[in-house]
Amino acid sequence: MELHKELYSSSEELFDLPSSTKLKNKSPKPFHGYIGQYSFIPLYESIGIDDAMNIENAESLANMMWPEKGNANFCKIISSFSQQVSELDQMVRRMVLESLGVEKYYDEHIESTNYLLRVMKYKGPDTSDAKLGLQPHTDKSIVSILCQNQVNGLEVQSKDGTWIEVKISPNSFIVMIGDSFLAWTNGRLHSPLHRVMMTGDKARYSTGLFSIPKDGYMVKAPEELVDEEHPLLFKPFDFVEFTKFNNTAEDHGCKSALKSYCGV
Ligand SMILES: O=C(O)CCC(=O)C(=O)O
Ligand SMILES: [Fe+2]
Numbered sequence: 001m002e003l004h005k006e007l008y009s010s011s012e013e014l015f016d017l018p019s020s021t022k023l024k025n026k027s028p029k030p031f032h033g034y035i036g037q038y039s040f041i042p043l044y045e046s047i048g049i050d051d052a053m054n055i056e057n058a059e060s061l062a063n064m065m066w067p068e069k070g071n072a073n074f075c076k077i078i079s080s081f082s083q084q085v086s087e088l089d090q091m092v093r094r095m096v097l098e099s100l101g102v103e104k105y106y107d108e109h110i111e112s113t114n115y116l117l118r119v120m121k122y123k124g125p126d127t128s129d130a131k132l133g134l135q136p137h138t139d140k141s142i143v144s145i146l147c148q149n150q151v152n153g154l155e156v157q158s159k160d161g162t163w164i165e166v167k168i169s170p171n172s173f174i175v176m177i178g179d180s181f182l183a184w185t186n187g188r189l190h191s192p193l194h195r196v197m198m199t200g201d202k203a204r205y206s207t208g209l210f211s212i213p214k215d216g217y218m219v220k221a222p223e224e225l226v227d228e229e230h231p232l233l234f235k236p237f238d239f240v241e242f243t244k245f246n247n248t249a250e251d252h253g254c255k256s257a258l259k260s261y262c263g264v
Contacts, residue, residue, distance in 0.1 A: 003081055004171045007119075008149045010077050011205045015045060015121040017065055032057045043123045043133050043198055052082040052117035052209070082117050085173070085209040089115075089143050092175055093211070100188060102224050112217040113142060116210045122153060124201040133196030133204070138257075140243055141178030141210040147171075151204035157193040179242075179258040180213055183234040186221035213239035237262040 032050040049057050058078040062071040090110055097103045125131040133153055148154070154166040154174065168174060182191045198204060213219055220236035246257045 003077070003084065004147060004149075006077050007081055007147075007207055008205045010074050011119045011121065011207065013071075014047065014065065014074065014119065015205075021065060033061060041132055041135065043125060043131060044120065044196075045122075046118050046120040048116055048118045049078065050116055051114045052078065053086060053115050055079045078117060081207070082115055082209055085145050086115055086211070088173065088175070089145055089209065089211050092143055093181075096181070096185070096189065100185060100225065102222055105222055109142075112214055113211045114214050116141075116212055118208045118210065120204075120206045120208070122151075122196055122198050122204040122206075124151075124203055125198050126201045128199055130197040130199050133198040136193050136195040138191045138193055139176060139178035139210065140180060140239070140246060140257075141212050142181045142184070144176040144178055144208055144210045146174040146176065146206055146208045148174075148204060148206040151200075151202045153196045153198050153204050154206070155195055155197055157195075159190075163195070163197075178210070180219050180239060183219055183237070183258060183262070184221055186225040186230055187233045188225065188230075215240050232264050234258065235262040235264060 033048045036044075036046040036048065038044060047061070049061055051057055055075055055078075058075040059070060062074050065071070066074075093109055094103070094106055097106050097109065120134075122133040136157070146154070148168070150170060152165060152167055155163040156166055156176075157163055166174060176194070177189045177191045179191045182189050196204070196206075216238065218236045218238055219234075219242075221232060221234070226232045242258070242261050245261045249257050249260070
């Protein structure tokens with residue numbers, strides 16, 4: 001897809017900006033999103049745009065990063081990508097709800113979510129042994145849709161604990177279930193633990209579109225999915241409160257965050 005190529009060249013342009021430009025814009029919070037760098041994983045950099053379907057949010061990021069005249073092309077690509085990938089997200093969610101016989105909740109499901117877009121860069125470590133690019137975690141989202149340039153690195157843990165390298169063909173997408181959908185379906189879906197491991201000298205660029213519950217919306221399994229055979233697994237929770245809890249958890253992003261936060 002042409003869109004993939006355009007997206008990676010835009011990401012390169014963004015991450016190639018001098019780090020002084022990026023860091024200068026980190027604080028006070030200048031746009032609806034964030035700039036992520038962790039001292040414990042030096043290969044990783046990310047930039048997130050909240051509510052990415054609203055082009056003004058991409059524009060405010062672009063105005064920060066390219067103060068001279070913004071970057072109309074960047075905004076166009078981000079917004080077109082978010083639009084198209086959100087259609088895929090909605091298709092997946094419709095299929096899941098239909099397969100569970102609860103499609104009557106589809107409209108409510110879609111109306112109660114926002115889309116967070118995250119562009120990421122992982123530097124090549126210049127080594128043949130694998131270095132950590134992103135720590136193991138489960139996504140807190142409803143659904144996460146990821147795509148990457150030709151450099152692999154994503155690994156997903158199978159239920160028996162083995163890490164499986166994700167090798168996808170060019171221009172395809174990875175669809176992953178997040179903890180919020182696991183909770184909403186009362187455990188019918190699995191949100192896998194995943195991480196990024198990097199080798200070699202090539203940079204990896206990836207982009208994720210994450211559907212997340214809107215502020216104030218309570219994630220609650222519908223009554224049709226709770227019965228004697230499937231007792232309620234998680235108490236209803238507010239997504240923002242859950243992410244706050246997760247961000248301060250000792251084992252940040254850990255698999256058990258959902259259970260410790262609202263497990264019954
Ligand atoms: O870069 C990737 O492929 C994975 C990113 C990821 O897991 C995340 O942003 O939650
Ligand atoms: Fe993730």
